[in-house]
Amino acid sequence: MIKPLISISEAGPGDAGRTGSWRVMRPILDTAVCIPSKRGKEACFTCWLYCPDGVISRTVPPTIDLEYCKGCGICAEECPAKAIKMVTESGEED
Amino acid sequence: MDIIESGNNAAALGVLRAKAQVIAAYPITPQTPLTEKLSEFVAAGEMQAEYIPVESEHSAMAVCIAASSTGARAFTATSANGLLYMHEQVCWAAGARLPLVMCVVNRGLGAPWTVWNDHQDSMTQRDTGWIQLYCNDHQQIIDTTIKAFHLAETVSIPVMVCFDGYLLSHTYMPFDLPEQDVVDEFLPSFKPAVYLDPKKPVSLNTVTMPESRLNIHGQQAGGYMEIRNSFQQDLRASLDCWQATDERYQKLTGRGGNPFIESYRTDDADTVAVALGSLSYQLRDVIDSLRAEGLKVGVASLGIYRPFPDDAVRQAFKNVKRLLVFEKALSLGYEGPLCTDLRAALSLMDKAPVIGNRIVGLGGREIETEQLAENLRQFCRADKPATAPSWIGLRDLGA
Amino acid sequence: MSTSILNLPTEEYIYPGNRACTGCGLGIAYRIGLKAFGPDTILVVPPSCLTVLQGLYPIAATKLPCLNVVFASTAAAATGVSAALRAMGREKTNVLAWAGDGGTSDIGIQALSGAAERGENIVYICYDNEAYMNTGVQRSGTTPKGALTTTTPIVGKLQQKKDVPSIMAAHGLSYVASCSAAYPLDLYDKLIKAQSLPGTKYIHIHTPCPSGWGFDSSQTVKLGKLAVESGMVELYEIENGYFRLTGASAQLSNTKDLVPVSEYIKRQSRFRALPAAELEAMQDTVNQRWREIAPCVETA
Numbered sequence: 001m002i003k004p005l006i007s008i009s010e011a012g013p014g015d016a017g018r019t020g021s022w023r024v025m026r027p028i029l030d031t032a033v034c035i036p037s038k039r040g041k042e043a044c045f046t047c048w049l050y051c052p053d054g055v056i057s058r059t060v061p062p063t064i065d066l067e068y069c070k071g072c073g074i075c076a077e078e079c080p081a082k083a084i085k086m087v088t089e090s091g092e093e094d
Numbered sequence: 095m096d097i098i099e100s101g102n103n104a105a106a107l108g109v110l111r112a113k114a115q116v117i118a119a120y121p122i123t124p125q126t127p128l129t130e131k132l133s134e135f136v137a138a139g140e141m142q143a144e145y146i147p148v149e150s151e152h153s154a155m156a157v158c159i160a161a162s163s164t165g166a167r168a169f170t171a172t173s174a175n176g177l178l179y180m181h182e183q184v185c186w187a188a189g190a191r192l193p194l195v196m197c198v199v200n201r202g203l204g205a206p207w208t209v210w211n212d213h214q215d216s217m218t219q220r221d222t223g224w225i226q227l228y229c230n231d232h233q234q235i236i237d238t239t240i241k242a243f244h245l246a247e248t249v250s251i252p253v254m255v256c257f258d259g260y261l262l263s264h265t266y267m268p269f270d271l272p273e274q275d276v277v278d279e280f281l282p283s284f285k286p287a288v289y290l291d292p293k294k295p296v297s298l299n300t301v302t303m304p305e306s307r308l309n310i311h312g313q314q315a316g317g318y319m320e321i322r323n324s325f326q327q328d329l330r331a332s333l334d335c336w337q338a339t340d341e342r343y344q345k346l347t348g349r350g351g352n353p354f355i356e357s358y359r360t361d362d363a364d365t366v367a368v369a370l371g372s373l374s375y376q377l378r379d380v381i382d383s384l385r386a387e388g389l390k391v392g393v394a395s396l397g398i399y400r401p402f403p404d405d406a407v408r409q410a411f412k413n414v415k416r417l418l419v420f421e422k423a424l425s426l427g428y429e430g431p432l433c434t435d436l437r438a439a440l441s442l443m444d445k446a447p448v449i450g451n452r453i454v455g456l457g458g459r460e461i462e463t464e465q466l467a468e469n470l471r472q473f474c475r476a477d478k479p480a481t482a483p484s485w486i487g488l489r490d491l492g493a
Numbered sequence: 494m495s496t497s498i499l500n501l502p503t504e505e506y507i508y509p510g511n512r513a514c515t516g517c518g519l520g521i522a523y524r525i526g527l528k529a530f531g532p533d534t535i536l537v538v539p540p541s542c543l544t545v546l547q548g549l550y551p552i553a554a555t556k557l558p559c560l561n562v563v564f565a566s567t568a569a570a571a572t573g574v575s576a577a578l579r580a581m582g583r584e585k586t587n588v589l590a591w592a593g594d595g596g597t598s599d600i601g602i603q604a605l606s607g608a609a610e611r612g613e614n615i616v617y618i619c620y621d622n623e624a625y626m627n628t629g630v631q632r633s634g635t636t637p638k639g640a641l642t643t644t645t646p647i648v649g650k651l652q653q654k655k656d657v658p659s660i661m662a663a664h665g666l667s668y669v670a671s672c673s674a675a676y677p678l679d680l681y682d683k684l685i686k687a688q689s690l691p692g693t694k695y696i697h698i699h700t701p702c703p704s705g706w707g708f709d710s711s712q713t714v715k716l717g718k719l720a721v722e723s724g725m726v727e728l729y730e731i732e733n734g735y736f737r738l739t740g741a742s743a744q745l746s747n748t749k750d751l752v753p754v755s756e757y758i759k760r761q762s763r764f765r766a767l768p769a770a771e772l773e774a775m776q777d778t779v780n781q782r783w784r785e786i787a788p789c790v791e792t793a
Contacts, residue, residue, distance in 0.1 A: 002331065003287050004191035004250040005316065005324035007550045009297040012310035014510035015548035022515060045498050049677060050714055052520025053509045068509035072516030072703075073711030086711070115580035116573065144576040149607030153569035156562065156604065160573025163560050164535065166580045168573070182563055290558040290574065292533045292586060297553035299561045301544060307551060315551035 013068065019053070023071030025086040027064055033083035037061035047075035047084060095271045101262035104232045104269060105171065105197045105255070106131035108239030110141050111277040114195075115166040115284070118146040118157035122176040123209045124259035125199040129171060151176040155183035155196075162192040163298060165289035167243065169194070173259055174201035174208075174215045181219070184252075188223030190299050191325065193246035193286070194253070196224075197239065200371065200422075201259040202457045210458020211259040212422040213370060217431050219254065223325060225332060226400040228370045229257040230356065233269040237349055238397075240272070244281050245339045249332040251325075258372045260458065272347055280346050329401045336398055353397055354406035359385065360392030365416040365474045366447075367393040370432065373420060373454070373461065380467045389474050399432070404439035411440060416448045418473045420466065420486075422455045429483045451483035459487050495682050495740075502528045511554035513546040516710025518674040518700040518717060519620050520546070523591070525677035526618065526698075529684035532557065534587040535574050539567045539601065541593035542627045543620070565600045567592045568608035568693075571615040587688065588614065594621040598634035598657045605695075609664040612692035616684070619657060619695070620674070622702035630705045638775075639767040642705075649766050661695040662731045668694040669731040670739075674701060675717025679728055679740035686730070699726045707762025719757040724748075724779040727786065735793040736786070743790045748783045 031037040035044040037060060048058045055065040056075060064075070076084040099107065106128050109117070117136070119129035135141035144161075148154045151172050158168040172180065177198055187194050198216045202208040216226060227242060229235045235257050242253040257263065290298070302318045309315040337353045344350035358378050360366050367377050374395030384391045394410060396403065411417060417440075421430035428434065433451040440446040450473050455461045465486050473479050506527040513520045519542055527534075536559040538544055544561060548554045562570040571590040578586050592601055597619035605617060624642050625631040632642040634655035641649045662669045667690040672680040680698060687694035701717045703710040720726040721741050728742040738745075745751060754776045758764045 001247075001287070002249045002328050002335075004328060005321055006191050006288065007299045007302045007321060008288060009300055009548060009551045009553035010310050011295060011297070011508060011553045011556045013508040013554075015508075015552040015554050016510055016512040019510045042499060049498050049501070049525070050521055052513060052517045052524065052713070053511070054505050054507055054520075054524050055509045058503055065509060070515040070710075072713070073709070074516055074521075074713055077711045078714050116576045118573065118576075142580075144580050146572060146576055147611070148569060148572070149603060149610070150569075152565060153572075153604050153607060156566035156569035157573035157576060160537065160560055160562065160570040161577035161580070162573075164574045164577035164581070166577035168577075183566065186563055290535050290560055292535065292558055295532075295553075295556055295558040297547055297555065297559040297561065300547055300550050300553065300559075302550040307549070309551040317550075 019068045019070050020066050023069065023089055025071045025073060025088055026066065027069065027071070027073070027075055027084050028087055029061060029064065030083045030085070031061045033081050034061050035081050044080065046078050046080055050074050050078050095273065096268055097271050098266050098268045099232065100127065100264055100266050101232050101235050101257055102128040102199065102264065103131050104235040105239050105257070106135065107271055108236040109169050110135050111272060111274060112240050112243045112281055113167065114143055114169040116144045116146070116157065116161035116168040117170070118148045118154040119170050120148055120151045120154050120172070120176060122173050124201060124263045125171050125173045128197060128199065151180040152183055155180040155187060158194050159183060159187050159190060159192055162194055163190070163290055165284070165286050167284040169196070171197035171199065173199045174203055177215045177219065178203065184219055184224060185222045187252045189325065191250040192252055193250055195239065195242040195246055196252065196254050198254050198256045199259045199263045200256055208457040211261055212456045212458065214423045216254060216256045217423040220400050220431065223251070223329065224400065225251055225253040225398070227253060227255050227398055228396060229255065229262065230372055230375050230395055232262065232267040233349065235262065236269060236271065237343065237347070240277055240281065241339050241343050244342070245332065245336055247284060248335050248339065249328055250287065251329060251332055256371070261372045276346050280343055333401055333403055354403040355394050355396055355410045357394045357410065358392055360394055362390055363392035363414060364390045365418065366411060366414050367391065367418050367420060367470055368432065368436065369393070369395055369420040370399065373422065376461065376463060377420065377466060379463050380470055383467055384471060389471065391470060391474065402435050402439065407436060407439045408443055411447055412443065414447045416473065416479065418450045418452060418470055420452045420454055424453055433483065448479055448481065450479050450481055453483050453485045454487060461487065496678055498678065501525070501681065504528065506556045508554045508556070511546050511548060513542065514704045516703045516713045518622065518702055518713050519543060521677055521713070522620055522674035522680060522698050522700055525681055526684055527557070529681050530587045530589055530688070533585060534589050535560065537562055537567055537571045537574060537588070537590040539592050539596040540564045540627065541596050542622070543591055543593065545627060564596055566604055567596055567601050568605040568615070568617055571617065572608050572611070572613045575614050587616065590615055590617045592619055593627070594619060594623060594635040595625045595633040598655045606664065609661060609666060609693040609695070614692060616687050616694045616696065618698060620698045620700040622700045622705060624705050626702050626705045639771050640763045641766055642763070647766070658695065658697045665734065666695055667692050667733055670696045671727055671729045672696060673699040673717050673721055673726055673728060675714045675721065676728060676740055683730060705763070708760055712760065716757070716760060719752060719760070722752040723754045723757045724751040724783050725754055725757055732793065736789050737792060738786060738790050745783065746787050746790065748780050748787070751779065751783060754779055
């Protein structure tokens with residue numbers, strides 16, 4: 001029985017490499033303002049919901065995986081507490 | 095068990111015996127009775143299969159590709175324009191290395207419309223990577239269909255079983271229907287090497303780069319070209335696998351033994367006629383007549399056309415001085431495709447035979463045995479026989 | 494009973510570092526949508542942005558078995574998966590087709606209609622970013638009138654957006670839903686409901702695309718919400734023929750509640766060539782439509 005060589009892909013991160021390198025702006029989360037962080041328990045998690053790449057952890061506080069974060073800014077835009085700010089990769093605020 | 099049935103029903107019975115699990119087909123003349131018979135088997139509970147009345151041939155092959163990828167034994171059948179409609183998928187199934195079986199009930203291609211027999215339809219698919227087998231009579235239709243599943247699943251390459259529309263599909267002849275337990279022993283249940291399994295999730299046939307890339311284990315996984323190369327190698331290896339499949343079937347049924355070439359009175363022949371399908375049996379009458387006239391002639395047919403059995407062909411014709419290739423197809427703009435392949439394979443011999451080409455029976459044009467005989471007779475006797483293709487049976491339309 | 498963010502399953506089925514654009518609306522819909530199905534699912538994906546998001550051989554971004562298929566065949570392939578599962582006694586496994594708007598409303602519509610007519614037990618999701626985005630923004634059947642694309646480059650598309658959910662509803666399906674990537678919880682609930690119903694279930698997801706529509710990647714959700722709040726996109730379900738608005742659309746009971754269409758249109762550079770008269774016509778169409786559907790908020 002011949003076992004064919006076929007195009008078969010296994011799941012893993014980084015198919016496009018380190019997509020963090022795509023960023024022009026990076027998100028910075030302020031734990032003093034972040035709702036679950038302030039309450040010390042699971043709450044809100046709007047940033048986790050809307051991240052298209054799933055790089056925000058559903059933790060208290062949420063953390064952002066900068067290896068893969070593309071810097072879209074949706075989390076900063078949607079955070080109800082305005083706890084996330086987008087700063088340029090060189091550190092200046094937007 | 096001896097029965098009398100049509101060629102289409104012989105194929106359907108082969109699929110029944112082979113216990114296909116998913117059947118998807120779209121009606122097209124002259125395949126239609128084949129798919130009707132299968133839907134009858136399923137509806138009557140004689141066959142435990144899913145029968146999907148798809149809305150096009152392209153979808154028929156889509157269902158088969160997906161079903162086979164999920165782990166089920168899948169089958170479809172078509173003809174002519176239906177085969178062309180699914181061409182994209184025919185190529186896909188081969189590249190995906192799926193062990194599908196498809197019966198092609200040979201019919202000519204439009205335009206203009208024809209529903210009658212020639213081989214142009216399966217010939218257009220000869221470069222797709224499917225294994226192509228041709229049947230000469232009803233017994234071969236059922237036997238080859240069953241063997242096709244075994245071969246396909248051994249090499250993970252889809253197999254096309256071709257037989258003449260109307261001449262075989264719609265005529266009734268006696269043949270042996272092998273018993274279910276014999277076929278069960280010949281063909282174990284389908285066990286794919288790779289299939290869609292939520293317990294071991296993989297993505298099949300996604301975009302594949304020109305260059306080799308590393309997989310998640312850090313190993314070189316190859317790119318498109320490695321996959322194609324591997325496919326080509328496996329296709330060539332499938333010639334031996336076809337012979338082994340044929341031998342296995344012969345042990346169980348007593349039938350077979352000519353996986354590559356079936357010959358009639360060729361042992362001492364100077365000139366051999368070559369053809370595919372039922373035409374090769376019609377040519378036996380020609381051979382008998384010409385032998386009675388003292389001409390040392392024989393006829394041979396190829397049971398497998400792709401992969402091309404070039405070693406077997408050189409072996410079979412090593413002592414032959416002339417070959418006349420009768421074809422129901424044309425590589426338009428050049429010559430008959432079988433003729434081209436034979437010329438190429440035999441050119442590697444020290445003393446290659448002189449090869450002539452006759453185009454016959456296109457669009458179901460009646461093939462008169464006497465015309466075949468006259469052509470072969472003249473070819474034997476000519477000093478320098480013409481090698482360019484000429485046509486038999488064209489009507490003179492006047493000025 | 495609508496699911497909240499905190500009640501969503503936490504398991505993720507996609508890996509980061511994939512090739513989707515920055516701020517991709519499909520990323521949101523796909524990530525949250527898959528949570529509704531779980532690991533016992535087989536995906537069928539034709540050429541589309543999702544093919545690229547999923548990854549190039551030999552790495553896949555999705556932790557589910559996935560069959561990549563040719564463009565016209567999505568629903569037929571899903572049929573084949575479903576048939577094989579039945580033949581093998583594994584009917585419990587979800588069969589989920591996920592195609593773009595081109596692969597659904599144009600080249601894939603024949604196979605989709607065939608599968609729906611046969612009542613194949615599949616969930617078919619069309620994520621509608623309103624053009625052939627994967628190949629560089631060519632117009633599709635669902636491109637809105639007036640939108641600039643690379644094949645409607647100067648005056649924009651002349652024809653109306655094809656209403657695929659209505660076409661699918663005409664097949665008498667048990668479930669047809671219109672959703673938005675900007676409302677992933679509404680989407681999630683509809684996908685949960687769809688799985689419990691028989692035959693073919695059709696889900697249409699309006700999917701904002703920053704690259705193709707011309708807006709900043711941070712605005713994907715905002716823009717998706719504006720589309721719904723202006724009434725241009727309706728969140729609804731048609732369950733066994735019964736039409737009902739859901740979520741944010743159900744709250745727009747009065748045309749006075751609608752945000753002006755211009756608020757949605759002006760934020761996308763693909764509509765920069767839209768004449769004022771056409772914008773007016775758009776507003777009139779939306780108003781007329783909402784006069785009809787605003788009362789449709791009760792369950793059957």
